[in-house]
Amino acid sequence: MFVSIIQDIGITSLVSGGLALILVIAQRYLNDYGDCKIDINGKRLITLKGGSSLLNALSENQIFIPSACGGKGSCGTCKCQVLEGGGPLLPTEKPLLTTKEMTGNVRLACQIKVKSDVRIHIPESIFNIRRFQGVVSKIEDYTYDIKGVIITLTEPETIDFKAGQYVQLETPIYAKVRQKVGRAYSISSDPGNDRQIQLIIRYVPEGICTTWVHQYLNEGDQISFTGPYGDFFIRDTSADMIFVAGGSGKAPIKSILEYLSRVGTTRRMRYLFGARTCKDLYLTGEMHAFEQVFDDFEYIPVLSKPCPEENWQGRIGYVMPVFPELITDPANTEAYLCGSPAMIESVKKALIELGVPKDRIYYDSFG
Ligand SMILES: Cc1cc2nc3c(=O)[nH]c(=O)nc-3n(C[C@H](O)[C@H](O)[C@H](O)COP(=O)(O)OP(=O)(O)OC[C@H]3O[C@@H](n4cnc5c(N)ncnc54)[C@H](O)[C@@H]3O)c2cc1C
Ligand code: FES
Incomplete structure (x- = not known):
């Protein structure tokens, strides 16, 4: 009896061990795509071992496609044209692509696996995006949940960017977080200072990158990022401008205002900043100071839920009802919006209803 139980256990272990071995061997061969080639714009050829995402394959070769969500398939910034070898469109890609993009072979680089030779087309400007190393020279608390971080560049020592663009911070492995991630952050400083970025x-509670920045990053630490990315910069026209931001959405608009104050402008500008209570306001004095610098500029903070003890004397409610008063010539107005996806959507809708042309509404959605 005892001998037969031992025999049974032995046979079961042998069978399951054999199956596990077959699985490992099968996986090895099934996922072995061999060497694959990526032809970029018909000008550059990369050879790599197949199996990784197109996004990672390119970044390992120092070609940095924007990937604001870090490859999670939620931002849609990693779009590129895959002319051959991309395989069928995936369900994870469809929600982020328009019909025109789908028929034009536009794909999400973070979702496609390189399993065979691939031919892609990317804008030439992407070749200017590179990796930077720097040192954290200053960390300041702006509010209970917002920090300003100044990075002094070390390699290379300067950066060329347009006011309004963003970089992607690369987090290290820290505490219980065993994966490195990349996250997008708008540069909030003037491009005139090309040796530092702010x-x-x-x-964000439980957020990988923001927990690292708020709880683990110290002045003097090394930091790396790629960039610059994005097309959220002011258009060179004479149209009126309305800026609308919430939370950390103040970042790129601060950069734009600092840039404009240096080069000068006579354009009519209004800046609405939406927050919940007085505790969510920051850099208010600095923003009002621009009223003395520009010919026609006004900064208007609007609080949705000011606490009675704060004795708030400013505007109360949401930013949208203020538009008709501030936007005097909608057809001749450019709008620059920055903040949460929900805020961007409702602001865009209200601006279009008021008569601001859809193609003059520019935004960075911090989703
Ligand atoms: C173009 C662009 C520019 C950006 N610029 C800035 C900037 O200047 N300053 C800034 O603070 N952020 C900015 N962001 C947002 C930033 O990239 C990160 O998404 C954000 O900081 C969260 O990263 P995380 O790694 O801490 O959180 P994750 O680890 O990515 O997320 C953790 C959890 O929180 C949720 N979550 C993620 N983001 C938010 C959010 N914003 N609010 C609520 N829940 C969230 C996720 O769904 C997830 O469940 C920008 C985003 C984009 C696309
Ligand atoms: S990197 Fe965000 S969708 Fe691909």
């Missing part, structure tokens, strides 16, 4: 980072 970022404004709001803490």
Whole structure:
């Protein structure tokens, strides 16, 4: 009896061990795509071992496609044209692509696996995006959940960017977080200072990058990022401008205003900043100071839920009802919006209803 139980256990262990071995061997061979080639714009050829995402394959070769969500398939910034070898469109890609993009072979680089030779087309400007190393020279608390971080560049020592663009911070492995991630942060400083960049980072509970910045990053630490990315910069026209921001959405608009104050402008500008209570306001004095610098500029903070003890004397409610008063010539107005996806959507809708042309509404959605 005892001998037969031992025999049974032995046979079961042998069978399951054999199956596990077959699985490992099968996985090894099934996922072995061999060497694959990526032809970029018909000008550059990369050879790599197949199996990684197109996004990672390119970044390992120092080609940095924007990837604001870090490859989670939620931002849609990693779009590129895959002319051959991309395989069928995936369900994870469809929600982020328009019909025109789908028929034009536009794909999400973070979702496609390189399993065979691939031919892609990317804008030439992407070749200017690179990796930077720097040192954290200053960390300031702006509010209970927003910090300003100044990075002094070390390699290379300067950066060329347009006011309004963003970089992607690369987090290290820290505490219980065993994966490195990349996250997008708008540069909040003037491009006139090309040796430093400032970022404004709001803490997201449980967020990988913001927890690292708020709880683990110290002045003097090394930091790396890629960039610059994005097309959220002011258009060179004479149209009126309305800026609308919430939370850390103040970052790129601060950069734009600092840039404009240096080069000068006579354009009519209004800046609405939406927050919940007085505790969510920051850099208010600095923003009002621009009223003395520009010919026609006004900064208007609007609080949705000011606490009675704060004795708030400013505007109360949401930013949208203020538009008709501030936007005097909608057809000749450019709008620059920055903040949460929900805020961007409702602001865009209200602006279009008022008569601001859809193609003059520019935004960075911090989703
Ligand atoms: C173009 C662009 C520019 C950006 N610029 C800035 C900037 O200047 N300053 C800034 O603070 N942020 C900015 N962001 C947002 C930033 O990239 C990160 O998404 C954010 O900081 C959260 O990163 P995390 O790694 O801490 O959180 P994750 O680890 O990515 O997320 C953790 C959890 O929180 C949720 N979550 C993620 N983001 C938010 C959010 N904003 N609010 C609520 N829940 C969230 C996720 O769904 C997830 O469940 C920008 C985003 C984009 C696309
Ligand atoms: S990196 Fe965000 S969708 Fe691909």
